[in-house]
Amino acid sequence: MEEKEISKAVIRRLPRYYRYLGELIESGVERISSSELSSRMKVTASQIRQDLNNFGGFGQQGYGYNVKFLYSEIAKILGLDKKHNVIIIGAGNLGHAIANYVAFEKRGFIMTALFDINPERIGKKIRDIEVLPLSELEAYIKENEVDIATLTIPKTAAKEVAERLVNCGVKAIWNFAHTDLNLPEDVLVENVHLSESLMRLSYNITSVEKSREEQK
Amino acid sequence: MEEKEISKAVIRRLPRYYRYLGELIESGVERISSSELSSRMKVTASQIRQDLNNFGGFGQQGYGYNVKFLYSEIAKILGLDKKHNVIIIGAGNLGHAIANYVAFEKRGFIMTALFDINPERIGKKIRDIEVLPLSELEAYIKENEVDIATLTIPKTAAKEVAERLVNCGVKAIWNFAHTDLNLPEDVLVENVHLSESLMRLSYNITSVEKSREEQK
Numbered sequence: 001m002e003e004k005e006i007s008k009a010v011i012r013r014l015p016r017y018y019r020y021l022g023e024l025i026e027s028g029v030e031r032i033s034s035s036e037l038s039s040r041m042k043v044t045a046s047q048i049r050q051d052l053n054n055f056g057g058f059g060q061q062g063y064g065y066n067v068k069f070l071y072s073e074i075a076k077i078l079g080l081d082k083k084h085n086v087i088i089i090g091a092g093n094l095g096h097a098i099a100n101y102v103a104f105e106k107r108g109f110i111m112t113a114l115f116d117i118n119p120e121r122i123g124k125k126i127r128d129i130e131v132l133p134l135s136e137l138e139a140y141i142k143e144n145e146v147d148i149a150t151l152t153i154p155k156t157a158a159k160e161v162a163e164r165l166v167n168c169g170v171k172a173i174w175n176f177a178h179t180d181l182n183l184p185e186d187v188l189v190e191n192v193h194l195s196e197s198l199m200r201l202s203y204n205i206t207s208v209e210k211s212r213e214e215q216k
Numbered sequence: 217m218e219e220k221e222i223s224k225a226v227i228r229r230l231p232r233y234y235r236y237l238g239e240l241i242e243s244g245v246e247r248i249s250s251s252e253l254s255s256r257m258k259v260t261a262s263q264i265r266q267d268l269n270n271f272g273g274f275g276q277q278g279y280g281y282n283v284k285f286l287y288s289e290i291a292k293i294l295g296l297d298k299k300h301n302v303i304i305i306g307a308g309n310l311g312h313a314i315a316n317y318v319a320f321e322k323r324g325f326i327m328t329a330l331f332d333i334n335p336e337r338i339g340k341k342i343r344d345i346e347v348l349p350l351s352e353l354e355a356y357i358k359e360n361e362v363d364i365a366t367l368t369i370p371k372t373a374a375k376e377v378a379e380r381l382v383n384c385g386v387k388a389i390w391n392f393a394h395t396d397l398n399l400p401e402d403v404l405v406e407n408v409h410l411s412e413s414l415m416r417l418s419y420n421i422t423s424v425e426k427s428r429e430e431q432k
Contacts, residue, residue, distance in 0.1 A: 011419055015412035019394065042396075078415045079422030093313035098410070100309060103394070109414060148417060172421050174414060178235065178319070180258075188424065190417040194314070194408065196231035198325060198390060199294045201364060201406040203227055205388050206295030208404065 006054050013051060014074055016041070021071040033064035075107075083108045085145050086174075089161055090152035091116040091124070091131045094176060098150060099126040109148070113140060134161075141168040148172045155179035222270050229267055230290055232257070237287040249280035291323075299324045301361050302390075305377055306368035307332040307340070307347045310392060314366060315342040325364070329356060350377075357384040364388045371395035 020041055024032060034052075038045035052070070075081055086104075088095045091114040098104070099111050114131045116122055124131045132140060140146075149165045151158050151173060158177030165173065172188040175181055181189055236257055240248060250268075254261035268286070291297055302320075304311045307330040314320070315327050330347045332338055340347045348356060356362075365381045367374050367389060374393030381389065388404040391397055397405055 011416065014419070015409070015415040018415065019409075019412070023395075042398075077419065077422075079418040080415065082422070084418060084421070093309050093316060097309035097313060101410075103411060104414065107411070107415070109418075147421065148414075171424075172417055174417055179239075182258075186424075188417060188420045190413055190420070192408070192410065192413050193231070193235075194317075195319060195323070196235070197406055197408050198320065198364075199231040199234065199296065199323070200227060201388055201390055201404060202295040202300060202325070203230070203293065204404045204406070205300070205363065206293075206298070208387075208402075 010051050010054055013043075014078060017048075017051070018071065018074045018078060018080075021067055021074065024067045025071060029067055031064045031066055037065070080107050083110055084147040085110050085112045086148045086150060087112055087140070087146050088114045088150040088152060089116075089134065089137070089165075090114075090150075090176075091118070091121045091126070092152060094152040095150075096126055098152065099129050102127075112144060112146070115140075137161075137164060138168055141165075141170065146170055148174055150174040150176070152176045226267050226270055229259075230294060233264075233267070234287065234290045234294060234296075237283055237290065240283045241287060245283055247280045247282055253281070296323050299326055300363040301326050301328050302364045302366060303328055303356070303362050304330045304366040304368060305332075305350065305353070305381075306330075306366075306392075307334070307337045307342070308368060310368040311366070312342055314368065315345050318343075328360060328362070331356075353377075353380060354384055357381075357386065362386055364390055366390040366392070368392045 020037065034045040034048045038048055041048070052065070072081075086109050088099055088111060091099075095114055095116075099114055104111065111127075111129050114126060114129055115134045115137055116131050117134045121131050122133050146168075149170045149172070151161060153161060155177045158175065158179055159181060162173060162175075162181045162183055166183055166187055171186065173181065173183070173190070175189055175191045176194070178193060178195055180191070183189060236253065250261040250264045253264055257264070268281070288297075302325050304315055304327060307315075311330055311332075315330055320327070327343075327345050330342065330345055331350045331353055332347050333350045337347050338349050362384075365386045365388070367377065369377060371393045374391070374395055375397060378389060378391075378397045378399055382399055382403055387402065389397065389399070389406070391405055391407045392410070394409060394411055396407070399405060
């Protein structure tokens with residue numbers, strides 16, 4: 001039950017550990033020291049030891065970490081050892097991109113249906129996932145287990161659809177709409193605000209330009 | 217020159233202020249107190265005052281913030297008062313989604329070209345943005361100003377393409393490939409790792425389930 005005390009910062013870093021360990025497995029590496037992992041990931045070795053000690057110290061002095069074991073332990077912590085059924089609301093380009101991304105499925109995220117209001121999209125299939133009319137959302141959720149709903153629709157529609165999802169009992173939303181959803185506290189929302197990410201890049205470009213001008 | 221001392225945490229929050237202020241302008245609000253803004257944004261009023269004081273205290277006692285003025289000041293800090301030319305490498309669904317998102321252009325991010333290796337995609341247009349063959353990348357960058365390169369290609373190709381971009385002098389990369397690029401320090405990289413975002417959601421779902429089971 002150590003997980004309870006884990007800080008948000010550690011949680012934010014865990015998927016990155018998971019990704020690096022996955023890459024190590026792919027390249028046939030069986031064990032790795034914290035200092036090797038440190039130079040690859042560009043975080044300090046002591047940070048790595050600290051982070052991983054949260055889960056009971058998987059490393060052994062003089063041996064390092066067993067890559068496969070650590071990978072599967074982090075997978076469990078992240079809930080990747082279970083299946084999650086995911087629906088996507090909005091079958092535009094972004095919805096397509098997500099439905100097409102098979103790597104999600106390897107990690108247990110099963111895309112089960114897309115929903116849209118555009119008659120030209122309804123009935124089409126992305127891989128073998130059907131695009132259903134949004135009017136069938138409630139009926140679908142009643143009959144199928146839905147763990148995560150992905151919103152890839154404009155912000156004007158996002159709030160209303162999010163409320164419909166919550167009314168049907170959906171407890172986790174992956175939100176790509178450029179707005180905050182303001183849902184009840186027991187609903188988990190993970191936001192991906194692409195425009196905010198682009199603005200951070202733009203801020204950094206501007207800062208670099210400014211400091212260059214000042215050095216002249 | 218106050219900007220130099222601004223912490224990363226403040227920078228992370230700025231785009232969100234910008235978004236909220238934009239929504240206020242859209243709904244005709246001309247001024248707002250920090251406490252009103254606080255209840256909308258669900259951060260404390262003192263946090264808002266502290267954050268905005270970094271830029272010289274735009275608020276006035278008893279008046280609050282002038283929404284349009286604050287919006288345009290934050291735009292300047294974020295570099296949104298300048299144009300940025302953006303290319304997209306990878307004209308798949310995600311590249312399409314980004315090229316189609318006109319809101320980026322309103323904020324000064326001008327999508328000028330897409331690149332791909334797939335002959336079926338080359339020559340097509342998304343809005344009026346042409347898909348060019350990836351082999352023309354270097355020639356294009358020589359002849360056109362490119363401020364930001366967006367990578368919407370698989371991780372296996374991302375590192376090589378990123379190096380080509382850097383060799384051509386591109387200084388900012390918006391990376392959607394599920395890998396770290398390990399580029400020279402003077403190259404700005406903003407990562408959007410969608411699978412890590414989904415894993416954080418999955419972690420939170422798992423935590424909630426665990427604590428529910430323990431309460432039984």
